[in-house]
Amino acid sequence: MVRAALQTQGRLNRGPRPGVMVIPAASVVAMSALAILPVVTRIGAWPDFGFLMLLAWRLLRADAWPAWWAAPLGFVNDLLTGAPIGLSVTLWTAVMLAMDLVDRRTQWRDYWIEWALAAALILAAEALEWKVAAWSGARVPFLHMLPSIVISILAFPLFAFMASRLDRWRLGQ
């Protein structure tokens, strides 16, 4: 009995996991890497997994990673998804800076405000992607982006849940 009490499996002596600083960024890269799944579709209405994960982490906590990490993370996302290089770099860094502003302006946030905020950022992101596609010669009607936007907004709570569970796991709580 005494021996069992000395073991460290209880609630004592539990600290952050090793690599606690890189786990959020690694999860974003893992989500970006979903783009290499062998999915061949006629329409591109799937959400941008990496972006949703980045958004979920940033809304969960401001210190998941230094703001400038968004640039290299976005570069990796561009390479993996085949988007024009620089699109995610710009977009993701802009989201980090915009969220810094939002954090200064808001006194409190609840679940619904967070979802609305995510929805607004997803809308902005899809609009930018649409505009960049138009500049590079593929001028599709904005209506075609609607399924993608709706699916992304509906999928966001799932990513928020994943981020919060991952956060608790990495901090050993």
Next chain:
Amino acid sequence: MAAPVVGPRPGWSRRAQYSLFFGFLAAVAGLIVGLFMLVLSLVAPSSYAAVRGAALDVTSPITGALSEVGATASGLVGGAGDYWDAASQNGKLKRERAALRRHLIRAQAILQENRQLKAALNLREHSQESVAAGRIVGSSFESPRRFAVLSVGRSDGVEPGMPVRTADGLVGRVVEAGRIASRVLLVSDRSNIVPARILRGGIPVISTGRGDGTVDIRPLEVGRNPFRRGDIIITSGTGGLYPPLVPIARVVRHDDDGALGLPIADPSQASFAIVERPFEPEALAVAAGSELQR
């Protein structure tokens, strides 16, 4: 929910204040670099050819292996389904085969006659040899653009600008080539414009992708809408990039002055895609030039 974690509060620590400030500066720098990269990839996409090709090479083997697993799984399910109602299917297939054989004999006769006529006219026949055959392993399922990833690359002789087809019809053209994989611009992408004509009657038309898996087909001459439902659209070979007489799409619906078509070669169904040389070799240089403006 509790109040949000508003970042690391620097407090009175000068060091913490500085590190936060420099982090902000680095983020702004990242934003500027990102904008620069984005403008560069819009103005001169070919400047990233090497790095994008390398990324394709790294990711496509994983995609390929995963798609093998997927194909095996769906093959098992589909194979089991084929045994269902096999007897009546068998009878139907036999009837179809008899009908097709009659068509085939007629087609062979026409082919022979055609060859004799061409010989009489001394027409030079373009030999349409294939460069490589690969599998379509992935696609851009997260963006409004329509790209597919093909499992052959520069080491197989694939170059940007080469047309890609399946046995059924046209898939698109290569826009980026890595060493062992390449990215294909599908005919359903908005920026892919294919000179074509209607198989019935040979009226010249233009096929443009719509970004949602269908193509928009418009006649070159304004006037009466020449399309009928079920019309087959084939490439005309104009421009020299795509070989002529390759089926592109089937007309499914009338539009105001054109029609809506469904591509005949479905990249998600086709097991193999063939990369061919451009119909006119000179078109490759022109295509490389137009990729710059893409």
